[in-house]
Amino acid sequence: MNDDSNPRPIRPASGRLGVLLPGLGAVASTLIAGVMKTRMTGETPIGSVSQTAHIRLGTREEGRNPLIREFVPLAELDDLVFGGWDPLSPNALEAARTADVMSEQDLAPLSSELEGVVAMDAVFDQRWVSRIDGVRVKSETEMADQAEALMADIERFRTENDCDRLVMVWCASTEAYQEPSDVHRSIDAFEAGLKANDANISPSQIYAYAALMSGVPLANGAPNLTLDLPCMVELAEREGVPIAGKDFKTGQTLMKTLISPGLKARMLGVRGWYSTNILGNRDGMVLDAPENFQTKESSKLGVLDTILQPDVYPELYGDIEHKVRIDYYPPRGDDKEGWDNIDIFGWLGYPMQVKINFLCRDSILAAPIVLDLALFMDLAARAGESGIQEWLSFYFKAPQSGPAGPEHDIFIQQTKLKNTLREWMGEQPVTHSEAG
Numbered sequence: 206m207n208d209d210s211n212p213r214p215i216r217p218a219s220g221r222l223g224v225l226l227p228g229l230g231a232v233a234s235t236l237i238a239g240v241m242k243t244r245m246t247g248e249t250p251i252g253s254v255s256q257t258a259h260i261r262l263g264t265r266e267e268g269r270n271p272l273i274r275e276f277v278p279l280a281e282l283d284d285l286v287f288g289g290w291d292p293l294s295p296n297a298l299e300a301a302r303t304a305d306v307m308s309e310q311d312l313a314p315l316s317s318e319l320e321g322v323v324a325m326d327a328v329f330d331q332r333w334v335s336r337i338d339g340v341r342v343k344s345e346t347e348m349a350d351q352a353e354a355l356m357a358d359i360e361r362f363r364t365e366n367d368c369d370r371l372v373m374v375w376c377a378s379t380e381a382y383q384e385p386s387d388v389h390r391s392i393d394a395f396e397a398g399l400k401a402n403d404a405n406i407s408p409s410q411i412y413a414y415a416a417l418m419s420g421v422p423l424a425n426g427a428p429n430l431t432l433d434l435p436c437m438v439e440l441a442e443r444e445g446v447p448i449a450g451k452d453f454k455t456g457q458t459l460m461k462t463l464i465s466p467g468l469k470a471r472m473l474g475v476r477g478w479y480s481t482n483i484l485g486n487r488d489g490m491v492l493d494a495p496e497n498f499q500t501k502e503s504s505k506l507g508v509l510d511t512i513l514q515p516d517v518y519p520e521l522y523g524d525i526e527h528k529v530r531i532d533y534y535p536p537r538g539d540d541k542e543g544w545d546n547i548d549i550f551g552w553l554g555y556p557m558q559v560k561i562n563f564l565c566r567d568s569i570l571a572a573p574i575v576l577d578l579a580l581f582m583d584l585a586a587r588a589g590e591s592g593i594q595e596w597l598s599f600y601f602k603a604p605q606s607g608p609a610g611p612e613h614d615i616f617i618q619q620t621k622l623k624n625t626l627r628e629w630m631g632e633q634p635v636t637h638s639e640a641g
């Protein structure tokens with residue numbers, strides 16, 4: 206450890222950590238079943254940076270390279286307890302079977318434990334997710350009462366499960382597109398809106414309000430604006446609660462943020478990037494509604510501009526045709542297939558093409574992200590952090606950021622994440638300079 210840097214005081218991760226998931230669908234059930242399977246078999250939780258990645262400390266000659274989970278005080282997988290809300294799924298077992306991501310052979314040994322994760326009734330409004338007809342929905346009709354009911358759920362869960370701490374990760378459906386409105390301007394305006402049942406307040410905002418008022422850190426896995434709204438940023442800061450969002454970075458956008466920094470590093474130009482997907486799960490069905498797809502589209506489109514910096518490199522990236530399509534195609538279920546056609550150009554402007562055909566499993570890519578977010582958000586809270594956690598940009602398609610704007614390049618995001626952990630633990634950031 207360096208003499209000139211002091212580690213931050215971080216409260217120990219003692220006791221149980223409750224992981225609350227609005228939306229017990231494909232992603233949430235794959236996370237819960239995956240954690241239970243890992244606990245049972247001791248297998249490696251592949252894809253989870255918090256569990257499997259190492260972090261270099263000091264210079265390379267020092268040879269210090271511990272696992273992240275041994276370097277920072279994270280909650281243990283054995284200490285996690287799961288809960289959630291859903292208007293359709295009765296419990297995590299049914300959710301996993303409906304999602305059809307994991308095989309029956311994998312689910313069978315976990316079935317009673319999964320069945321024990323019973324969905325609480327959701328705050329749901331079909332105006333925001335037209336393709337779902339919710340049945341397990343709270344009886345309260347006034348928004349202020351719905352927020353109170355969610356806060357009561359949170360407290361009941363905390364007590365019944367003897368939780369030392371809670372975190373929440375939004376894993377529910379993508380809501381219809383909306384622009385921020387007057388009701389989102391401030392906490393006061395939002396609270397008045399709750400009392401007046403303002404039509405601009407969506408269910409995800411009511412969950413966010415309930416979480417933050419209960420002191421529960423919240424990460425947003427969907428492209429909904431929820432946590433970007435000024436009232437939520439203000440509330441997170443006032444209540445001293447960490448927030449992070451939005452939209453898990455999996456599939457095609459993950460590929461985009463892997464490939465585009467490489468093209469830019471080599472100063473190769475890009476004329477066009479056409480991305481299309483077929484997807485047959487419930488998420489795909491919800492996104493088949495144009496108003497819900499619009500929310501997703503706006504979160505996917507920002508990536509290239511920030512990475513390629515067309516304002517700095519107008520000759521290379523000033524005129525890119527960027528298109529993103531998602532088609533709902535039920536036969537594929539959760540096994541998404543994505544195609545990218547990238548029109549690039551090199552020396553003397555000669556054109557070339559890159560084709561990517563990614564056959565991925567959406568929830569298999571997303572589940573470890575939810576695990577990492579739950580563990581890192583809990584760490585952030587214990588480290589005294591509040592408000593936007595930019596260091597977790599690594600996990601998001603449209604990272605929430607401060608005034609300087611988002612960083613999309615996955616390698617810069619990874620450096621930011623690891624350097625933040627190094628700083629908190631009193632280690633020097635790694636700069637990869639000649640001396641380091």
Ligand SMILES: NC(=O)c1ccc[n+]([C@@H]2O[C@H](COP(=O)([O-])OP(=O)(O)OC[C@H]3O[C@@H](n4cnc5c(N)ncnc54)[C@H](O)[C@@H]3O)[C@@H](O)[C@H]2O)c1
Nearest residue numbers: 228230231232291327376377378379427453455487488567
């Ligand atoms: N899987 C991925 O790779 C990925 C990547 C980025 C973002 N996401 C987002 O994560 C979310 C979950 O994805 P999924 O594949 O699990 O979808 P899913 O449709 O399987 O699950 C979503 C669940 O949310 C429930 N829900 C809807 N409204 C709700 C509400 N108001 N309260 C509580 N529950 C509600 C639905 O009933 C459904 O069971 C979606 O918003 C999706 O866009 C997923």
